[in-house]
Amino acid sequence: MSAQTPEFVITKKDLLQGLDKALADYQVAALTKKDDRVLYDIIKSPTEVVFDYQPTVLSPKKFFFPQDETILEYTADGKISAKIEAKPTVLFGIRPCDLNGFKILHEAFADDHGDPNYLAKVEQTVVIGIDCEKICDKDAFCFKVGSQDATGGFDLMLYEIADGYAIEIATDKGSQFISKYLTTSKANGDEITSCQAKKAANFGQEKPFKNLAKLPELFEQNKHHAVWDQEGSRCLSCGSCIMVCPTCYCFDVGDEWQLNLKKGERVRKWDACMVTPFAAVGSGENFRHTATYRLHHRINRKFNFLMKKHNQAVCVGCGRCVRACLADISPKRIAEAIGADS
Amino acid sequence: MATKPKVAFFDFSCCEGCQLAAIDLTPEQLLDLLEVIDIVEFREAISEKSDSYDIAIVEGTITRDSDIPRLQKIRETAKILITLGACSTIAGINALKNFQTKAEYQQDVYPDDPTKYETTTARAVHEIVEVDAFIPGCPIDTDEFVRVVKNLVLGKKPDIPEYPVCVECKRNENVCVYEKGIQCLGPVTRAGCNARCPSNGGYCFGCRGIIPEPNLKSQQDIMQRYNLTFDQMQEKFKLFLERNKEVFPDGK
Amino acid sequence: MANNVHIDVHHITRVEGHGNIKVDIQNGELKECKLEIVEAPRFFEAMLKGRHFDEAALITSRICGICSVGHQLASLAATEDAFGIKISEQERLLRRLINCGEYFESHVLHIYFLAVPDFVGAKSVLPLVSTHKDVVVQALKLKRLGHHIGDIIGGRLIHPVNLFPKAITKVPSKEQLEDIILKLKDAQNELKQGVKTLKTLKLPSFERETEYISLYKKGEYAILEGNIFSSDTGETSYKNYRDFTNEYLIDHSTAKRAKHNRDSFMVGALARFNNSHEWLSDSAKEAAEELGLKAPCYNSYMNTVAQFVELFHIADDAIAAAERLLNMQLEVEDRKFPVKACNGVGAVEVPRGILYHDYTYGDDGLMKKANCIIPTGQNLDNIENDFKALLPTIMDKSQEEITLMLEMMVRAYDPCISCSAHILTVEFV
Amino acid sequence: MRTKLNLRESDPKLYLPERAKILKIKDFTENEKFFELALLDRPKLGHVPGQFLQVSVLGIGEAPISISSAPAEHNRFDMCVRAIGDVTKKLHTLNVGDIVYIRGPFGNGFAEKTLSTMLGKHLLFIVGGLGYAPLRSLINKVVPERDKYKKISVLYGCRTSKDRMYAHELDELSKIGGNVELLETVDKADENWTGSCGVITTLIPKIDFNPNETIAMVVGPPIMYKFVLKALLEKNMPKENIYIDLERRMKCGVGKCGHCQMEGIYVCQEGPVFNYAEVEKNEELL
């Protein structure tokens, strides 16, 4: 991991003030508390921000790729228009796993055909990351898949130092945000290095899979490994893992007239390759008709099929699916079973 | 729409909550709905009765043999028969009595004259006549009702989800109730209610019926992991799922 | 004058559940006059046996879609009475709110959709959509408000999902409470408009004094708690509900009946009004005045008007409850309590009258015995007695008119026949 | 600063369909209809054989449908639709003059490069049922240029003689003679049918081909592939010489929604036409 050089430092007070200022021009989403859960949500005041990270149920991908999104509007007399919605948004306090997730989603939605709905939101969003000093909980395994440090997906990255943060600037959008909203002072230049030393110490023995780079090959060779059925037979096909995953982006598209049949819209919504009907076609064939096949497909998307494309494990090790899975199925355990670490 | 389809509502043994949910419409929705369908019979709300209708919407469980001819007549008359709610779709809460013998529950409730009133095993409508579409739930979800009616009018599939409640529960960003030590049938129950119970501090008790191809073995393992015995799990399933042969293979 | 009248209304419409009216008059003499309940019996008390205390409210809720909140609240009250649970102020207020939701849905549905069409000569609310669109829209809005409150407090109005013994499992946010208050204030204005509509309805003049029974709590228009009050015999503890509901079976009805001091008694909005009118809110009193409802009122047809008057009170009460809640720090409360073998009674005024649940639990927290007595069952004899008093006075009318007046009488009681066909166990003979 | 993400420009019209007007409708069978359509807002579709469109009926939905006509210089094109679900059933209720909405063409199809390898070869089309729809765009391209090929054999199988699609064109095809041959079979013969009867693999032994000099194009229902591929491989046909055209569920057509993914391959992007040698290892192929 190459050390980054920060350009500025900011006190926590100034940071909060900056966010407050930004609220005039942006909707700001940050880690916050609602009912008895912690989640990324739109805040009204910086006082609502929770700095102490606890894993959320959903990843912040929902801000770029919402659960339901209207993509077309039309009328009964044939007027039809694309609906592309985006608001100036600040995503604050996103952690490395999710930032790496953003990077993958950005690439996927920009791939070959640039998805207008997704990219419009990317364009209008300033992403401010915060580095993790320590492992957030027992289910997280970012360090196994090389995701404990963000490699992209952010405009600004914050590293915790005494009384504030050192800021790494990744994009022009990021530096414009600083000059417009944040009161900063010059950095010494070694802040990030010392943060990362501390982080390395905290992560300690937790090292990436020995065969991280070879995972696609290993998965290719182990299509029929016993682990697939061992884990797959427990799978409920409930799709929870997919809903919570920061790098799952399959969707379904449906049309709906309003009840008066005068206006209608086309909506895309999250879909899940783990649920039974996902790969069924009109002729009645279901190309992945067992939970084992579906599990194989999902995990291979993460460590094989898409990993080749993005040159990085597409599972970012956030641990959300492990927490969400009632059947206790874990991509990490599967990777280990096929020899990721031996 | 050339001619509006005629729609008639019928009820058998039930609480009639689904009919109420069906008319829980905004003024705009009701006016729009009446643009696309013609309601010709709805005993709970209107006095008109009709012998001719295209779509019959049937609520309630069949709990008396004497109800069967009436149901058959409805089936013969209607082009499309839809069940409305858990009672007619899966026999609902009414089938809870099926776990006791008839003599037991009759004795229990009318000890003076147990056999005074006719009653028999509670059955879902599809066990007696063919059903073209179903709207599950106890009670039904109003939006889903509107969508199904609209789809049928447009010649579309009713579009009832085949995936489980967990999908919607997660979309709503709920913390799973199992984490609070509460058991939930969400992983094997058909979605479409927007995970209403877990999202509002409850838990799913399966009112919408089981999904196709449920992994009941795994559901059972989960409950066991959360310290529930097999019997306790069966108890959870009893509320709404007596008629499900996968869950209760020895059912009546 | 019709000397021979034979009325046989099969499945009375615009009521909840299935009932028939049978009247036979030969040579001016009343041979037969009855209200048959033909709903299939559902055996709820049997189904409750062996179920866990957490499920009692879920199950009994399904007795009736329109009083599902009432059933749940009565069920919780019975369970809490049994286990000796005291509920918090927060819980009490939340229950008042969701109960308000049910009264709005139920009363508005009854007044506008089920009763009003009779007065304007329509067969149902559907033709009114074109002839009286503004009234229909107003009714739908008011009814929707009930559902809206139900959605926020209970997850939904019909069979709420989060009401459990001791405490609700989700609390509303500040914004939601503010929204409820706003909508209720809006509804108050709509109700004032509604007074004008209601005033135009010509109710049949009819009087028959009977015994009026309701919950009663000095200083309060008792709905969710209180003792039992009879206009004949005064106040008694709710625990003695059996004295008021000597249930018996009769041949032509799957519902059990009840009597107390006389042949029959009346429960519901009119009974509540007659017994507790002095504690109605000011706006409700004004509405009563304007609509010519004065206590004591012996015209059962006026039950519909009494319901309308109650809506004013309920709205005021709910706003007060929501405002109190806004000033509290709401938190989901702990639901644990010691489980023991026990027995308890819950009595709650639902839109149609007093609903009693009486539960006996074993030390495993499972139901041993349940008894639910619903208001419609209590009213049935009174309806028949009203028939008997009414018929001789209207014999000069045509058979159709007579039928209509009888049907209107049944509807005025707003009977919930699906409830009444659930069953009652007769214990403690 | 770190390296920036190199994001492709957004395409604001990616999901916005364009209009096409129905010019002609013909009933083929009970469940299949032929449509001729005309683009209203562009001079030509600009497709290659084997590509498909996402066809919408507003308020109902969108479904992938193959372009059934050969590439052309005008704005008209054909498709053939089997009524199976929401969109396809609704399409069957439309009339001449109605507007449908389309996106595409999508997919690889038989691109120029593939087509050039076919020159001088024996082209063997093995088609089951509705598979004729996508292959027709290629058949109708190569038959008029038949001199450029050694031979063109079309093997066509369907359930009964009533299910023959493009019956009229099939009859024409059988009359061309020379280096064009058509062999047909039905699963179940009826009184009107005098030809062969049996599954489509029974036709393979009836034609004379040099496997190394022949290129086979196979399209049909999922079950057909297994048997046809087996028969061809038994004849020692090199896998490189076999092309298949696959159906998958598709919601976007542009490689995002994930439904058509077959292991690592997005059928809507890299297919629906595949060279068998390149995908034979894919376990989700058939």
Ligand SMILES: Cc1cc2nc3c(=O)[nH]c(=O)nc-3n(C[C@H](O)[C@H](O)[C@H](O)COP(=O)(O)OP(=O)(O)OC[C@H]3O[C@@H](n4cnc5c(N)ncnc54)[C@H](O)[C@@H]3O)c2cc1C
């Ligand atoms: C590249 C390509 C080319 C094609 N070319 C043609 C062609 O030329 N002509 C043609 O007629 N067809 C063609 N098809 C097939 C056609 O796309 C499908 O038949 C079509 O998508 C059906 O759409 P629909 O809306 O009518 O059916 P749908 O309403 O989507 O349903 C059809 C069937 O699909 C299954 N299904 C749909 N949704 C679900 C669900 N949620 N859960 C489970 N199962 C479900 C069911 O079995 C259902 O009966 C092609 C397909 C592809 C991929």
Ligand code: SF4
């Ligand atoms: S892996 Fe777990 S979370 Fe994912 S579908 Fe299967 S059971 Fe559900």
Ligand code: SF4
């Ligand atoms: S609470 Fe129930 S529905 Fe929600 S995720 Fe957990 S098991 Fe599934």
Ligand code: SF4
């Ligand atoms: S969560 Fe379960 S019990 Fe609740 S409404 Fe949905 S299906 Fe019914």
